[in-house]
Amino acid sequence: MAFDAIETPFGKNNKTVGGAATYIAWSASNFTRPINQISVVGGDFPKEELKMLQARGVIMDGVQIKEDEKSFFWSGKYHMDMNTRDTLDTQLNVLADFKPVLPDSYQDSEYLMLGNLVPAVQMSVIKQMKKKPLLTVLDTMNFWMETAMEDLENVLKHVDVLMVNDSEARQLSGQYSLVKAAKQILKMGPSFLIIKKGEHGALLFHQEQVFVAPALPLEDVFDPTGAGDTFAGGFIGHIARTKDISFQNMKSAIIVGSAMASFCVEKFGTNRLKEIGHTEIDRRLQQFKELVNFEISLV
Amino acid sequence: MAFDAIETPFGKNNKTVGGAATYIAWSASNFTRPINQISVVGGDFPKEELKMLQARGVIMDGVQIKEDEKSFFWSGKYHMDMNTRDTLDTQLNVLADFKPVLPDSYQDSEYLMLGNLVPAVQMSVIKQMKKKPLLTVLDTMNFWMETAMEDLENVLKHVDVLMVNDSEARQLSGQYSLVKAAKQILKMGPSFLIIKKGEHGALLFHQEQVFVAPALPLEDVFDPTGAGDTFAGGFIGHIARTKDISFQNMKSAIIVGSAMASFCVEKFGTNRLKEIGHTEIDRRLQQFKELVNFEISLV
Numbered sequence: 001m002a003f004d005a006i007e008t009p010f011g012k013n014n015k016t017v018g019g020a021a022t023y024i025a026w027s028a029s030n031f032t033r034p035i036n037q038i039s040v041v042g043g044d045f046p047k048e049e050l051k052m053l054q055a056r057g058v059i060m061d062g063v064q065i066k067e068d069e070k071s072f073f074w075s076g077k078y079h080m081d082m083n084t085r086d087t088l089d090t091q092l093n094v095l096a097d098f099k100p101v102l103p104d105s106y107q108d109s110e111y112l113m114l115g116n117l118v119p120a121v122q123m124s125v126i127k128q129m130k131k132k133p134l135l136t137v138l139d140t141m142n143f144w145m146e147t148a149m150e151d152l153e154n155v156l157k158h159v160d161v162l163m164v165n166d167s168e169a170r171q172l173s174g175q176y177s178l179v180k181a182a183k184q185i186l187k188m189g190p191s192f193l194i195i196k197k198g199e200h201g202a203l204l205f206h207q208e209q210v211f212v213a214p215a216l217p218l219e220d221v222f223d224p225t226g227a228g229d230t231f232a233g234g235f236i237g238h239i240a241r242t243k244d245i246s247f248q249n250m251k252s253a254i255i256v257g258s259a260m261a262s263f264c265v266e267k268f269g270t271n272r273l274k275e276i277g278h279t280e281i282d283r284r285l286q287q288f289k290e291l292v293n294f295e296i297s298l299v
Numbered sequence: 300m301a302f303d304a305i306e307t308p309f310g311k312n313n314k315t316v317g318g319a320a321t322y323i324a325w326s327a328s329n330f331t332r333p334i335n336q337i338s339v340v341g342g343d344f345p346k347e348e349l350k351m352l353q354a355r356g357v358i359m360d361g362v363q364i365k366e367d368e369k370s371f372f373w374s375g376k377y378h379m380d381m382n383t384r385d386t387l388d389t390q391l392n393v394l395a396d397f398k399p400v401l402p403d404s405y406q407d408s409e410y411l412m413l414g415n416l417v418p419a420v421q422m423s424v425i426k427q428m429k430k431k432p433l434l435t436v437l438d439t440m441n442f443w444m445e446t447a448m449e450d451l452e453n454v455l456k457h458v459d460v461l462m463v464n465d466s467e468a469r470q471l472s473g474q475y476s477l478v479k480a481a482k483q484i485l486k487m488g489p490s491f492l493i494i495k496k497g498e499h500g501a502l503l504f505h506q507e508q509v510f511v512a513p514a515l516p517l518e519d520v521f522d523p524t525g526a527g528d529t530f531a532g533g534f535i536g537h538i539a540r541t542k543d544i545s546f547q548n549m550k551s552a553i554i555v556g557s558a559m560a561s562f563c564v565e566k567f568g569t570n571r572l573k574e575i576g577h578t579e580i581d582r583r584l585q586q587f588k589e590l591v592n593f594e595i596s597l598v
Contacts, residue, residue, distance in 0.1 A: 031598065080475060176379060178498075179518040199477075200499035203516060212590045214511035217502060219478040242596070251593040282597040291511045292591045294550040297541070298581040299330060 001039040001049075001063065002072035005089070006225050006268065009080055013223075016269035017049050019072065020115030020139065023226035025058045026273040027233025027260045028113070030281060032240035033057025036106040038125060040094045043067035052274070061103040069094045082221045083198050102128035110243075112136040113236040114159070115229060119144050119151035126158050135245045137161040138190070139232050142168050156189035160245075163194045163232060178203065179210075192250060194235075196228055204254055206247045213254045214291050216262040216284070223268045227261040230273065234260030259284045300338045300348075300362065301371035304388070305567065307522050308379055315568035316348050318371065319414030319438065322525035324357045325572040326532025326559045327412070329580060331539035332356025335405040337424060339393045342366035351573070360402040368393045381520045382497050401427035409542075411435045412535040413458070414528060418443050418450035425457050434544045436460040437489070438531050441467050455488035459544075462493045462531060477502065478509075491549060493534075495527055503553055505546045512553045513590050515561040515583070522567045526560040529572065533559030558583045 002019035006012070021039040028035055035058045041050075043066065050060055075089035098121055112133040114122040122138060138159040144152050145168065156162065162185065170176060173184035178195055182205035185193050195203040199221070204211040234257035235250075242249055259281060266272045301318035305311070320338040327334055334357045340349075342365065349359055374388040397420055411432040413421040421437060437458040443451050444467065455461065461484065469475055472483035481492050481504035494502040498520070503510040533556035534549075541548055558580060565571045 177518055177520075179516050197499065200496065201511070201513075210516050210590065211593070212500070212513035212516070213593075214500075214513070214591070217478050217509050217511070219476055221476075241598075248594070252595060255593055255595060278598045285595045285597060289593075289595050291509065292513070294510070294512075294554055294588075295547070296551060296554060296584045296588050298584060299540075299577045 001041045001045060002074065002095075003044075004225055004269065005073070005075035006223055007077040007088075008082070008223050009078070010220065010222050011268070013268045017046065018074070018226055018269055020117065020226075020229040020232075022049075022053075022270060023229035023264065023273070024113055024115055024233035024236070025053050025056075026270050027230040027257075027264075028237035028240070029053070029056040029058055029233075030260070030276075030278070031234070031237030031256070034059050036062060036103075036109050038062035038100050038102065038106070040064040040066065040098045040100075042069040042071040042094045045071045059105070062101065062106055064094075064098075064101070066094050076225070078224065082224050085224075100125050100128070107131065110134045111236055111240045113232060114138045114155075115232065116141050119148050119155045123151065123155045123158070126155065134243075135160050135236075135239060137163065137232065137236055139163045139228065140168070142171055145171050153188065159190050161192040161194065161250075162190040163196060163228070163235075165196045165198070165228070169193070169195045179205075182210075192247075194254065196231065198224070198227075202231075202254055202258060204247075204250055206250070209247055211247075211251045211254065213251070213258055214288065215258060216287060216291065218262065218265065221265045224265050225269065227264045230264035231257035231261040233257070255285065255288050259288055300340045300344060301373065301394075302343075303524055303568065304372070304374035305522055305524050306376040306387075307381070308377070309519070309521050310567070312522075312567045316345065317373070317525055317568055319416065319525075319528040319531075321348075321352075321569060322528035322563065322572070323412055323414055323532035323535070324352050324355075325569050326529040326556075326563075327536030327539070328352070328355040328357055328532075329559070329575075329577070330533070330536030330555070333358050335361060335402075335408050337361035337399050337401065337405070339363040339365065339397045339399075341368040341370040341393050344370045358404070361400065361405055363393075363397075363400070365393050375524070377523065381523050384523075399424050399427075406430065409433045410535055410539045412531055413437045413454075414531065415440050418447050418454045422450065422454045422457070425454065433542075434459050434535075434538060436462065436531065436535055438462045438527065439467070441470055444470050452487065458489050460491040460493065460549075461489040462495060462527070462534075464495045464497070464527070468492070468494045478504075481509075491546075493553065495530065497523070497526075501530075501553055501557060503546075503549055505549070508546055510546075510550045510553065512550070512557050513587065514557060515586060515590065517561065517564065520564045523564050524568065526563045529563040530556035530560040532556070554584065554587050558587055 004018035070093040073091040173181035175181040201215040238253040238256040303317035369392040372390040472480035474480040500514040537552040537555040
């Protein structure tokens with residue numbers, strides 16, 4: 001839970017509420033509650049943002065508030081293709097020595113979503129769980145492959161689902177072909193791999209099976225910040241709602257995640273996620289169904 | 300119908316039979332016959348290649364054989380990503396002054412597939428048809444946008460379906476967003492637009508409707524040469540077989556085209572297309588169906 005300053009070809013926002021856990025909670029809380037949040041913020045983080053999430057069933061017992069410190073801050077500028085971005089500034093602040101503490105009341109959590117963060121911090125949360133969750137999902141990024149690969153390889157051994165983008169899957173596996181990359185990564189620990197490809201959709205790999213999820217073709221991508229986290233929130237939210245961790249149901253979870261991400265990019269920060277409800281979500285899920293619906297007649 | 304010399308990270312082939320019309324005919328002849336072929340070759344083009352196609356129902360009355368001249372020759376080298384390539388050599392030879400002549404026996408053709416070529420030559424075929432075909436499909440490329448844009452804009456006014464790749468759609472429309480690009484291009488003549496995205500699948504736009512077709516995730520792309528032409532052949536072959544030019548059936552046609560293209564890239568040149576039959580094609584169509592199949596449960 002943090003602040004972002006974002007510049008896109010469509011506009012500029014000098015300080016907006018962001019952070020992986022914020023996006024995940026906004027997204028997942030459409031599908032399941034309670035959500036046991038773990039994070040750390042500074043005294044500058046707006047209390048009303050925490051209250052809005054609490055009103056949606058997000059428990060804050062695991063969110064540390066360090067009143068005398070500042071929240072994590074990231075500033076970035078997106079290029080025209082909205083897939084590449086330059087980091088302009090990163091201020092770790094409260095994240096510099098973040099030691100997550102799992103409240104006792106969280107011990108019965110059945111689904112664990114580890115947002116993108118230092119792999120050792122992700123590992124620390126896994127270790128604090130006395131009972132292995134039904135499903136542990138991990139999001140990560142290229143930065144940790146370059147700076148903490150050993151820790152990342154270690155945490156990968158303890159997760160069921162890994163989410164990365166296509167270039168990260170290539171980097172992690174050393175394979176150019178995504179099919180070969182998936183085979184390699186599925187040997188590193190996770191039994192499910194989700195490769196996110198932005199405007200090109202997403203792939204789910206499990207054993208010999210593969211699923212291709214479309215992205216909704218959008219007229220404008222206003223701000224892609226948080227789209228991956230929002231995807232993760234929709235994914236884990238759907239799994240928690242349906243209590244079904246089969247390959248078949250993970251396909252649906254990816255469609256839910258993709259639908260949520262397609263909302264996220266329509267406005268700056270979490271603004272769009274704050275507006276939508278079940279009616280809009282259902283309508284968009286239907287759109288995804290129609291997007292890929294075709295008949296085959298064999299030859 | 301031509302010769303290619305192809306270098307990929309997987310190997311090298313100094314002279315293989317290729318050309319848009321060759322790939323289109325090999326692909327389409329799985330679905331419909333007769334196919335009324337129009338092209339030009341030199342005396343060096345293997346007669347047995349023509350005979351093999353004739354045996355599949357491809358009529359050669361419209362194929363000019365210039366015994367004293369040489370066939371068109373293209374040489375290229377693919378980069379590791381298999382999506383970008385450098386042209387090493389282009390010898391126009393018989394294509395330098397190609398004047399297609401439509402045999403009278405072709406006048407009753409119902410479906411017209413114009414492979415990638417000089418827009419003025421494509422236009423000349425359209426003009427020779429006394430009766431407008433039920434569907435005219437045009438493939439083109441960035442080269443003609445740079446060297447013959449006026450002719451291209453002219454021929455676009457006479458076609459129903461345009462096929463281009465994503466960067467060409469952006470170039471033709473001046474729009475970065477593919478949704479905006481499609482809107483722009485659908486004002487230029489065609490009522491259907493297919494945007495080919497290689498390993499990321501394809502998009503079909505028509506009025507306010509859009510369809511997202513997956514690509515089959517492949518372990519290796521051996522040689523992408525002719526994949527777009529093979530896609531076009533499968534597309535028009537399916538349309539001709541089913542005699543249905545609705546949006547709904549074009550979606551199926553795109554899946555058929557994508558399935559055919561997925562075979563094409565498995566071996567050098569037309570080699571894979573020469574091996575496959577209905578059993579393999581049906582099996583792959585079924586794979587495409589499973590690839591995108593998911594259930595949605597509304598929230």
